[in-house]
Amino acid sequence: MENAPQEKPPLFSRWATWYWLVAGVLAALIVFFYLFTKHYS
Amino acid sequence: MSFLDWIVLSFTLLAIILYGVWKSRGQKDMDSYFLGNRAMPWYIILLSIIGTQASAITFLSAPGQAYTDGMRFVQYYFGLPLAMIVICIAFVPIFHRLRVYTAYEYLEQRFDLKTRTLTSFLFLIQRGLSTGISIYAPSIILSSLLGWNIYYTNIFMGGLLIIYTMYGGTKAVSYTQSLQLAIIFTGMFLAGWMVMHLLPEDIRFNEALHVAGKMGKLNVIVTDFSWTDRYNIWSGVIGGFFLALSYFGTDQSQVGRYLTAKTLTESRMGLLMNGLVKVPMQFLIMLIGALVFVFYLYFRAPINFNQGLLNQVHNSAYAPQMQELETRFDSLALVKQGHVKALAAAMQTSDDNVIGEAQRRLQATEGEADLVRDSANVLIKKVLPGTETNDTNYIFLHFVVNNLPKGMVGLLIAIIFLASWGSIAAALNSLASTTMVDVYKRMVNQHASEAEYLRMSKIWTLIWGVFCIAVAQFATGMGSLIEAVNILGSLFYGTILGIFVVAFTMKKVKGNATFWGAVLAEVLVIVIYLLNIVSFLWLNVIGCLLVMILAWLYQQGERMNGAIRK
Numbered sequence: 001m002e003n004a005p006q007e008k009p010p011l012f013s014r015w016a017t018w019y020w021l022v023a024g025v026l027a028a029l030i031v032f033f034y035l036f037t038k039h040y041s
Numbered sequence: 042m043s044f045l046d047w048i049v050l051s052f053t054l055l056a057i058i059l060y061g062v063w064k065s066r067g068q069k070d071m072d073s074y075f076l077g078n079r080a081m082p083w084y085i086i087l088l089s090i091i092g093t094q095a096s097a098i099t100f101l102s103a104p105g106q107a108y109t110d111g112m113r114f115v116q117y118y119f120g121l122p123l124a125m126i127v128i129c130i131a132f133v134p135i136f137h138r139l140r141v142y143t144a145y146e147y148l149e150q151r152f153d154l155k156t157r158t159l160t161s162f163l164f165l166i167q168r169g170l171s172t173g174i175s176i177y178a179p180s181i182i183l184s185s186l187l188g189w190n191i192y193y194t195n196i197f198m199g200g201l202l203i204i205y206t207m208y209g210g211t212k213a214v215s216y217t218q219s220l221q222l223a224i225i226f227t228g229m230f231l232a233g234w235m236v237m238h239l240l241p242e243d244i245r246f247n248e249a250l251h252v253a254g255k256m257g258k259l260n261v262i263v264t265d266f267s268w269t270d271r272y273n274i275w276s277g278v279i280g281g282f283f284l285a286l287s288y289f290g291t292d293q294s295q296v297g298r299y300l301t302a303k304t305l306t307e308s309r310m311g312l313l314m315n316g317l318v319k320v321p322m323q324f325l326i327m328l329i330g331a332l333v334f335v336f337y338l339y340f341r342a343p344i345n346f347n348q349g350l351l352n353q354v355h356n357s358a359y360a361p362q363m364q365e366l367e368t369r370f371d372s373l374a375l376v377k378q379g380h381v382k383a384l385a386a387a388m389q390t391s392d393d394n395v396i397g398e399a400q401r402r403l404q405a406t407e408g409e410a411d412l413v414r415d416s417a418n419v420l421i422k423k424v425l426p427g428t429e430t431n432d433t434n435y436i437f438l439h440f441v442v443n444n445l446p447k448g449m450v451g452l453l454i455a456i457i458f459l460a461s462w463g464s465i466a467a468a469l470n471s472l473a474s475t476t477m478v479d480v481y482k483r484m485v486n487q488h489a490s491e492a493e494y495l496r497m498s499k500i501w502t503l504i505w506g507v508f509c510i511a512v513a514q515f516a517t518g519m520g521s522l523i524e525a526v527n528i529l530g531s532l533f534y535g536t537i538l539g540i541f542v543v544a545f546t547m548k549k550v551k552g553n554a555t556f557w558g559a560v561l562a563e564v565l566v567i568v569i570y571l572l573n574i575v576s577f578l579w580l581n582v583i584g585c586l587l588v589m590i591l592a593w594l595y596q597q598g599e600r601m602n603g604a605i606r607k
Contacts, residue, residue: 007306015309019126022316026122029320030274033115033261040254 046451053455061217065209070491074210075474081301086311089298092218096175096464105436107330111260113272118320120282125316129309132290137305142478144296151544153552161479167533171526172468173512179461185349199510206466207502214466221459228456236332253331255400271576280578287538294471333440338381344370344417346435357424366417373410472505531577535584536563550596558592
């Protein structure tokens with residue numbers, strides 16, 4: 001493995017964007033599951 | 042199983058073993074054996090991470106869990122994406138910079154040898170025991186299906202996978218996991234499609250979901266808080282976060298997967314993609330279980346899904362009583378069929394009163410049927426004292442074996458084997474690497490040749506394989522296997538995570554403080570579990586916090602002692 005913690009991520013310019021994307025998708029999934037539970041219960 | 046099923050099953054298993062052996066030829070040293078020469082791309086890392094976590098238990102127990110308890114188990118995974126982010130930020134860069142073989146090597150550099158050894162031992166105990174349960178999971182399938190002796194089945198199951206794991210090391214593990222997952226996802230998709238296909242023609246997907254929802258099986262989000270409730274959004278996000286942080290950040294079976302990446306970026310991308318796909322994947326697996334529940338509202342379900350147990354009762358003096366209970370259960374099933382049809386019809390009216398009335402009737406009959414099931418379980422225990430009557434692990438299997446077409450059954454059974462092999466192979470590889478790097482090479486023999494280390498690595502893979510098979514022989518009577526593995530993990534993960542959190546964030550705390558803090562924390566976690574004070578997911582949080590607090594207090598005590606002496 002290369003010793004390069006400063007490596008650029010794919011697609012975005014910063015790793016922080018990837019982290020926000022993962023957290024955002026989780027939040028969206030929880031909202032979807034909440035509506036799913038309410039709708040079918 | 043039909044002849045065609047046997048052909049499909051045998052061909053798939055043999056192909057995986059040969060593929061693993063072929064892909065991993067040419068091992069020269071420990072670096073190639075345990076880290077695959079650090080050359081894996083991110084998508085292999087991703088599939089390997091998923092394959093390591095998703096065992097046969099995932100595909101056997103999870104749909105059964107949705108059948109019995111609803112889909113709320115999905116919440117258990119909510120902390121996972123957040124943990125992936127923290128691991129990418131805090132853990133992975135350090136492991137890469139130090140070029141470690143195992144996560145525990147870092148602890149000697151940060152603290153001392155005894156803290157590294159303690160953490161390695163906690164990992165070895167926990168992972169060795171859970172891997173034994175993971176061998177037992179697919180063995181119950183063969184045992185139940187073919188009437189084979191469970192003990193010989195464990196040996197057969199574990200023995201086959203030891204062949205390619207011992208021979209090929211981490212490369213064999215990673216590449217076979219990729220192929221295994223491709224087959225698994227295809228099979229699970231087909232199984233889900235078949236459930237819908239087998240429902241009555243007038244029940245479409247949306248109606249099936251409404252029926253499952255009215256019966257409380259689509260409870261994906263539970264917002265009520267309780268310390269003792271296993272699955273709600275709070276325990277899922279907070280407890281699940283700590284569990285996932287510990288599992289992916291400090292468990293060598295997972296750390297060993299992303300240490301094989303060719304760059305830091307490849308490691309991070311594999312972990313982040315896991316954070317994106319894991320929750321939806323688990324949701325879909327559990328949705329299959331909820332649909333299987335609807336299927337068994339329309340068609341006859343057995344009084345207990347473990348056919349092997351029922352056969353033994355039918356061959357005992359209690360056979361007439363069981364026959365009587367089954368007759369009662371079947372008559373209630375007929376009543377249920379009427380009620381579920383009425384509920385489906387009521388939902389077309391959109392009249393809440395009519396729907397509510399139909400729902401109450403169906404739930405009342407389901408409650409009666411559950412009482413009859415309980416009576417049957419009491420009877421089973423009379424015939425087979427000490428036997429586990431919980432049939433959660435057999436529900437999906439029963440559906441597959443009795444309702445899917447020829448060939449598909451063999452494929453689904455093969456999938457359960459492959460899923461199991463994927464996680465067990467990674468676990469054996471990590472047990473061997475920790476034993477070799479943190480114990481053998483560090484404390485027993487520091488100056489052997491690379492060839493000798495490679496030979497010993499293979500021998501330790503074999504030894505751990507035999508140990509896990511031995512554990513599997515005692516795994517009967519553990520209820521839901523997925524919960525058993527998670528509870529076992531939670532007993533140790535909090536402490537292990539606490540040691541790493543102290544290492545990363547509490548720079549003034551030294552080795553002695555961390556070591557004794559961790560020992561005391563582990564004892565307290567086990568006491569809390571035995572007293573049944575909180576649900577197991579919280580043990581991860583408690584263990585981690587206890588290590589941090591106790592280590593800090595110990596360090597303060599040492600500092601004060603030092604000041605007094607001066």
